[in-house]
Amino acid sequence: MTATLGTSHLADTPFVATLRAHSRRYHDQHPLHVRMNTGLCSPRQIRGWIANRYYYQENIPRKDAAILSNCPDVEVRRRWIRRITDHDGPAPGDGAPVEGGIEAWLRLAEAAGLTRDEVVDHRHLVPGVRFAVDAYVNFTRTRPWVEAVASSLTELFAPDLMAERITAFERYYPWIEPAGLTYFRNRLHQAPRDCEHALEIVTQHCLTVESQAAAVDALSFKCDVLWSLMDAIDKAYEE
Template sequence: MTQSRKEFEARLRQIGAERYHDLHPFHHRLHGGQCTPDEVRAWVINRYYYQHSIPMKDAAFMSRVEDPALRRAWRSRIEDHDGTEDNEGGIRRWLRLAEAVGLDPDYVASCDGVLPATRFAVDAYVRYVREKSLLEAVAASLTELFAPKIHANRIEGLLRHYDFADDSSLAYFRNRLKEAPKDVAFGLAWVLDHADTAEKQDAAAKALIFKTDVLWSQLDALWGAYVEPARIPPGAWKPDTGLRMRQAS
């Protein structure tokens, strides 16, 4: 049976409450200050791959949108990440974080050393948006609903526990606190408007679950590879490589 707007929104929010990656032990470890410098670096390297793929995902979405007005509304997401003349953009901000944790930003930007499991998960997301319905693509983006909380916790936890954390290195997260709400308000309204049958509501909910899997599995991979007992797969980043010439203290 088709749920009311309110019921359906509650169902989507419940998915976040149960499955969003703020519940993953890696984040507790990171925000609680238990990560070693190398674990933080591994997170920064692997999460960069996600960041750098997000505008590709958004372009894949736009490449399927016939309505110029919807394309215009979506375009700011690409600008937020890739940057504009007056905005350095999320990707460059992420590379500042990479530098702050002692990594060579060029190494991070090369995406060498990213875990294969990270690539598989992230590439699956880009492909999902390219291939599934527009409704499913927009619904998958709704993990942004749950992001402000994790970003706020992250800023607080990193500032408290790690020397590298300051306004410059954490600029990515502060900016997302400003940018994400407008995107998600648009995306949520769009999904609530367009998921007007039980079948579409199920598809949208499934898409959001899929996306929580994409995020969660990246942290699983990170944990398996870099948290003791570390089992780094062949070819992935090894501690003591890819560092800045002059190491952050």
């Protein structure tokens, strides 16, 4: 493997610039997100989004496990496995006090007035969300592992969205208990760490025109998944 490259060394390369340009296709531009972050969503719409997004959240460790199962590089696996712990939470007895992302999302649901059972049993899950998330997990299982890593690079754009979401929820949706925003606060530092690692992997392994094109296509696919997810929720809860 070539030497590890920090993201600061990669900012001006055409390949990385093409990856970063996908910020224009990120789902923070979706009309539902725009309305959400400007205080225009009703409680029913917010709860519908939370309940459906849970299906994505609970599948994150599965897609990361799929990447691990296909990855032959022990050093990558040692770092990547942290993502699973971030979402599933530490094992009992580890002594780590931080709850996992899945639990934090369920606390968000409860803070917004949903019960844990109605979120976990998927009674509010709309077919389009299930289809989009399942397609993403299947992609990470069946595509080359570096392409699967490239698909995760939407995390390049996540911190800005998380910061905007926290501000919007505190300003426009005070009926949501503030403790429920822990998930978003945790992602402010997890996402930059994760995307730096993913970007290192992609730039180290994608050295040909063909492999770089495949990585760009993988990121495009992930943007489509997130956009389709928002389309399905928006349609199901339109008012």
